[in-house]
Amino acid sequence: MKIEKKDVLKALETISVPGEGQNMVESGAIKNVLVFGDEVVVDVTINNHSLQAKKKTEVSILQAIHKEVYEKAQIKVNLKVEAAATPDKKPEIKGKPIPGIDNIIAVASGKGGVGKSTVTANLAVTLSKMGFKVGLLDADIYGPSATIMFDIINEKPLSVNVDGKSKMKPVESYGVKILSIGFFTQPDQAVVWRGPMAAKALNQMIFDAAWGNLDFLIVDLPPGTGDIHLSIMQSLPLTGAVVVSTPQTVALADARKGVAMFQQESINVPVLGIVENMAYFSPPELPENRYHIFGKDGARNLSEDLNIPFLGELPLIQSIREAGDIGRPAAMQEGTDIENAFIEITKKVVQETVRRNDALPPTKAIEITTMAGCSAVNKK
Ligand SMILES: Nc1ncnc2c1ncn2[C@@H]1O[C@H](COP(=O)(O)OP(=O)(O)OP(=O)(O)O)[C@@H](O)[C@H]1O
Structure with missing residues (x-):
């Protein structure tokens, strides 16, 4: 079966990014998708270092492509973890400090x-x-x-x-x-x-x-x-x-x-x-x-x-x-x-x-x- 890149992207759109309202494609987590016959290579970058988040991301990608595109697709996920950009604004103490x-x-x-x-x-x-x-x-x-x-x-x-x-x-x-x-x-x-x-x-x-x-x-x-x-x-x-x-x-x-x-x-x-x-x-x-x-x-x-x-x-x-x-x-x-x-x-x-x-x-x-x-x- 010929796998289309656009179908793969559509499948990846069904996966939401933990902690965000967006899906993986929208959020920019998916960096690249390559298709060679039955083989699909997905480059993905996430912010969460936990082993669980990495595993979850990988499993969700495999499941989405197998379910939505082709159940026998051979998938390789290249997963990279990058620290989230720290917001400019530091948390600040509100109200007046209380002495003591x-x-x-x-x-x-x-x-x-x-x-x-x-x-x-x-x-x-x-x-x-x-x-x-x-x-x-x-x-x-x-x-x-x-x-x-x-x-x-x-x-x-x-x-x-x-x-x-x-x-x-x-x-x-x-x-x-x-x-x-x-x-x-x-x-x-x-x-x-x-x-x-x-x-x-x-x-x-x-x-x-x-x-x-x-x-x-x-x-x-x-x-x-x-x-x-x-x-x-x-x-x-x-x-x-x-x-x-x-x-x-x-x-x-x-x-x-x-x-x-x-x-x-x-x-x-x-x-x-x-x-x-x-x-x-x-x-x-x-x-x-x-x-x-x-x-x-x-x-x-x-x-x-x-x-x-x-x-x-x-x-x-x-x-x-x-x-x-x-x-x-x-x-x-x-x-x-x-x-x-x-x-x-x-x-x-x-x-x-x-x-x-x-x-x-x-x-x-x-x-x-x-x-x-x-x-x-x-x-x-
Ligand atoms: N780990 C626990 N094991 C057994 N009972 C618990 C445990 N934690 C809380 N409870 C019991 O559950 C009930 C509700 O607990 P608590 O009053 O602390 O909840 P709350 O979130 O402060 O409730 P509220 O909505 O009134 O603010 C209490 O009877 C408390 O003793």
Whole structure:
């Protein structure tokens, strides 16, 4: 059979480029196509270095040509990897810097209920156990949960005098200083906030609070990607964002939107990486068995597609849920696999924060002052 170059190109147009809306021909990834009888040679260049992306590209090309053009075609794919052109604009810190707070990290998810608050709480206590000074700002106006997760539901922040001004003193639990929008609303009260209102309340919790010196302030954002997020984020000097997703397709689609939100020009907050929550379930009586209830590796693949660091995975474990409900984050369970999983994720977050700060003025850079902090960064 005589293979036509134009048919090959048409077949290649059915393949989309990971992380982009375009197909391989449109995006310029296909550099050349040569046809010699039954033999087709495709020169292709991609930006993603991962083995998986290379394999996926090659397999997609073979499949498309075999399916759309000629099933017995002999195909040779010459694949080259080139670093993506770095955008001219460096991520910048928005809003005015907060004296004494070195890094503000937002934890976000596109979809609700994927474990964003659970990851936030455990990230905060793990950072604190590593020796960092940590604050947690629960900005989830739709369902603040920090007061439950840290067993401080009956507490209220007190007013203290700092340099002649009254300030709100965060409530401390497990070494983490906490302020939550939940302190100011009744648990059964439905709160309807507009973006500017929420941003104002949060601004007060940040600027009119006696946080003291913090290495990290972790912000639990509401789920979703609406106006309210824009208001919150444009008023906060965020260092970076962590996106949490389950491997499920619907959650991933929303996580992708979440990443896009941070990356859009008006926000431009670097995404430090993606955490895959509820990655699998292992029954205690069969610990070797892994059941991928919500799908396999979805968030890991998404991070590869978007060229964003993968920060790690957390299994679905009953005691993570129980720990959240009784108000003692699961990462406090010393010597367990759960504690270790949170340590690994937290180390990655610290590493990515340091890496990101290298690209910014030194005043914004994180100061690692503790030995625990150093080992968190240096250990792989
Ligand atoms: N890895 C896990 N294993 C078991 N249960 C989990 C895990 N992660 C989260 N959960 C549970 O799932 C529920 C939802 O988690 P969480 O409240 O953290 O989600 P969220 O994304 O913050 O939700 P929201 O939409 O309210 O912001 C909670 O009951 C929590 O304890």
